[in-house]
Amino acid sequence: MDPKIIADLHKFYPEIVITGTFLLVIVADLVFGRLRRAVTFALTVLGLAAAFALTLPLFAAAPGTMFSDMVALDPMALFFKAFLILASLLVVLAAPGSRELSGSGLGEFYALLLGVTLGMILLASSTDLLMLFLSLEMVSVGSYIMVGYLRNDRQSNEASLKYLLFGAVSTGVMLYGITLLFGITGSTKLIVVRHALAGAATPGENSLILLVSTLFILAGLGFKIAAVPFHFWCPDVYTGAPTPVTAFLSVAPKAAGFAILVRFFFTGLSQAGQGLTWITFASINWMPIVMVLSIVTMTFGNIAALRQENMKRLLAYSSIAHAGYILMGAVVLTSDGLQAVLVYLITYLFMNLGAFMIVIEIYNRTGSFELKDYRGFYRRSPFLSVSMSVFLLSLMGIPPLAGFFGKLYVFAAAVNRDLAWFAVIGALNSVVAVYYYARVMKTMVIDGGDETSPVHASWDSTALIWVMLIPTVGLMLFWDQVQKITSGSVGLFLGN
Amino acid sequence: MIGLTHYLVISAALFSLGIMCVLTRKNAVSVLMGIELILNSANLNLVAFSRFTSGNLDGQVFAVFTIIVAAAEVAVALAIVLSMYRMLRSVNLDRADTLKG
Numbered sequence: 001m002d003p004k005i006i007a008d009l010h011k012f013y014p015e016i017v018i019t020g021t022f023l024l025v026i027v028a029d030l031v032f033g034r035l036r037r038a039v040t041f042a043l044t045v046l047g048l049a050a051a052f053a054l055t056l057p058l059f060a061a062a063p064g065t066m067f068s069d070m071v072a073l074d075p076m077a078l079f080f081k082a083f084l085i086l087a088s089l090l091v092v093l094a095a096p097g098s099r100e101l102s103g104s105g106l107g108e109f110y111a112l113l114l115g116v117t118l119g120m121i122l123l124a125s126s127t128d129l130l131m132l133f134l135s136l137e138m139v140s141v142g143s144y145i146m147v148g149y150l151r152n153d154r155q156s157n158e159a160s161l162k163y164l165l166f167g168a169v170s171t172g173v174m175l176y177g178i179t180l181l182f183g184i185t186g187s188t189k190l191i192v193v194r195h196a197l198a199g200a201a202t203p204g205e206n207s208l209i210l211l212v213s214t215l216f217i218l219a220g221l222g223f224k225i226a227a228v229p230f231h232f233w234c235p236d237v238y239t240g241a242p243t244p245v246t247a248f249l250s251v252a253p254k255a256a257g258f259a260i261l262v263r264f265f266f267t268g269l270s271q272a273g274q275g276l277t278w279i280t281f282a283s284i285n286w287m288p289i290v291m292v293l294s295i296v297t298m299t300f301g302n303i304a305a306l307r308q309e310n311m312k313r314l315l316a317y318s319s320i321a322h323a324g325y326i327l328m329g330a331v332v333l334t335s336d337g338l339q340a341v342l343v344y345l346i347t348y349l350f351m352n353l354g355a356f357m358i359v360i361e362i363y364n365r366t367g368s369f370e371l372k373d374y375r376g377f378y379r380r381s382p383f384l385s386v387s388m389s390v391f392l393l394s395l396m397g398i399p400p401l402a403g404f405f406g407k408l409y410v411f412a413a414a415v416n417r418d419l420a421w422f423a424v425i426g427a428l429n430s431v432v433a434v435y436y437y438a439r440v441m442k443t444m445v446i447d448g449g450d451e452t453s454p455v456h457a458s459w460d461s462t463a464l465i466w467v468m469l470i471p472t473v474g475l476m477l478f479w480d481q482v483q484k485i486t487s488g489s490v491g492l493f494l495g496n
Numbered sequence: 497m498i499g500l501t502h503y504l505v506i507s508a509a510l511f512s513l514g515i516m517c518v519l520t521r522k523n524a525v526s527v528l529m530g531i532e533l534i535l536n537s538a539n540l541n542l543v544a545f546s547r548f549t550s551g552n553l554d555g556q557v558f559a560v561f562t563i564i565v566a567a568a569e570v571a572v573a574l575a576i577v578l579s580m581y582r583m584l585r586s587v588n589l590d591r592a593d594t595l596k597g
Binding site: 137141145151172178187240 | 537542569573
């Protein structure tokens, strides 16, 4: 065996630990009788925490690739590794408290979640189209099962089927695009792809087939981040899936999708320009395409969210809109933009998961996701109503909450690239978004409901909501650190 | 002499048929067959490019992986379709209509 592969293994500990935990959880679910709920939970939490702890020392390692250029080890990949493991960990902590999942055993749920987490962190660090495809499928196939986890629930089954069909078609289309790219450049390695495209004799050569290939690959990546027009699955799947799974899907695989989108377009289809900017190749100018995608995504998401009556659906459309904002950071093709993507994802993790935690807790107590059942909730549970309002204000982008900084960075990146009109479109969209978030707050706080019996959140969900609330409110106090971490994480390994 | 173009034309035709099948069929199992056509058209592309242009085996290795992934995906897909069939006594996609808005 290649000695380099063995030598690189110590940089692969997080993945190895997650794989080990995955197997242990499956076995523990079978051998421990009545204790298995507690044991599988503890194993999963420990495994993810260990993987997180093992990721941190790797930041000191020199950027490079591992395993015959299959996987990159650079600041960006490590940032996403830590981010995705943290997101999975938070969802695992929320799962046992959910009434929806309480009917079925959770061991398989944890195992699936670990499998998907492994897929995501590999996806975020793939530098080879083969690795990209394999890890994307690993994430997708695991997610299909997680969405359909409630076997006896019609909506869950239906959501799973829709997710599966949309997912399989878009990955199929993406695979076809990948084969075309392979055909033009003769390699599946992103770095070699870039060299081949940069060295093309004339810009016109192959540019049509390159355009088709890019659009097809964008279909697969757009499906993962739920960008319009590849979003059709999103509202239905978010509504039908068990809410902890919805919370997971709205944050983690989406972030992994952004990680690979950035890596694919930056390492594969563009080259470093002057200063801290990138430029696209003459043969494939993908910047306007993704820009249109970003504008359409945020506009559609916000407008469709206006008339939603189901909280899960509303948050689904809101998450589509947020994908549009994040895409804006990526498409301006600067280091600032990349940093904005990372900042936005950090803030989005806490505020969006927080909002979902409250939706879970309210469902546990009232058995409803409908907005009309949220009426007068302030009198029933001030804590849940106020913390929900905080998360919604943060999703709106109201200072000084975390969400504001995400938007600020994204818009600033667009303005710095002389794309002020782009930032204006984003800002106008944020104004539209205020309406539907504020409507939820009005329903909860101002409207009077028929039901007045007090609702007490359980201690574990209360604790978890605090875990989300503190960063959402207090992130600005630690802004130096956030700034340092994100600006240090924009580095992509571009080959020697 | 059969060259790269022949393979690419066949693969493009397969791809289009797959997309058409996915878009027009109401039966979930037929849609899955359409998806298989799409994946196989990609395989054909990979092997053809590997043979004629790239000069290495990357494409053929990729194709083997694709076949495995397709098998895994179909296994999960059929399980989900079966689960839906148990609930609705039908594999017609028009019956999956409780989620709308």
